[in-house]
């Protein structure tokens with residue numbers, strides 16, 4: 696068995712860029728918020744993401760969606776009842 700403890704397993708929080716390096720227990724606790732260092736940063740990123748998402752939605756709502764009209768070729772249905 697190769698029990699190699701990954702040393703210097705550093706990770707940076709994408710929100711506050713805080714270097715995350717702790718004991719295994721601390722890592723396990725931080726794993727809940729991975730890849731963020733804390734719940735605060737996780738919520739911040741989630742909020743930013745939602746904010747951007749809503750902006751995109753509002754912008755798309757402003758633009759009229761040009762629905763491609765399905766041109767149904769009027770086929771002459773001549774009922775040759777004769």
Ligand SMILES: [Zn+2]
Pocket residue numbers: 708709710711712713731732733736
């Ligand atoms: Zn953070």
